[in-house]
Amino acid sequence: MLQIKAWYWLVFAMVLIMSELIIPSFTIIWFGLGALLVAAVMWAIPQLSLGLQLFSWTLASIFFTILWFKFFKMKMEDKTKAGISLEAVLGESGLVVKPASTDTRGVMKFTVPVLGSEQWAFICHKNTHMGDRVQVVDVSGNTLIVKIINT
Structure with missing residues (x-):
């Protein structure tokens, strides 16, 4: 049986977060933060099953994405009027x-x-x-x- 360790999630998180530099959509980063959270949980609870790890990653990614679009994005909108039509x-x-x-x-x-x-x-x-x-x-x-x- 495949045993996923915490550092695998950490590497996966870094790959996702760094890929945001190549694909600047500002969406991949939330999946990377979800993986980072799973890595932290894995260090606390190393015997967590792969199914729960994937479920945790999915929930965390959805949570971070919703948090961004519902709360933070509105506060970061460009308030300048440059380029007005x-x-x-x-x-x-x-x-x-x-x-x-x-x-x-x-x-x-x-x-x-x-x-x-x-x-x-x-x-x-x-x-x-x-x-x-x-x-x-x-x-x-x-x-x-x-x-x-x-x-």
Whole structure:
């Protein structure tokens, strides 16, 4: 009968974790962490049967994968607005929540989040006031360029 030792699981874990460098999908690593957990359990309980080892590895891998997608991935989302799509914001309108002058940026708020954010920095060629309604006419980097649509 094949006797799997703890260090086999450790090597398997390292191979899976290092393969994440070659295949950057950020999914293989969770199976590697599952194998690492089984290696730790094997050092504590060396007589664990192969069936229980495989079952433990499967459960641990599923647990780590769910943990990643349900909790941690949301907190690590890219909050920058780099590479925003001009078509997605062009023509959208919102309210000024922090006034801008010709030499300072203001902040506008959309009623529905645009590209994942309700509030955006903006530039306007005229001075704006709190509560003004503005419309997006262009994008410059991470800043919207707007025009006043009510006076």
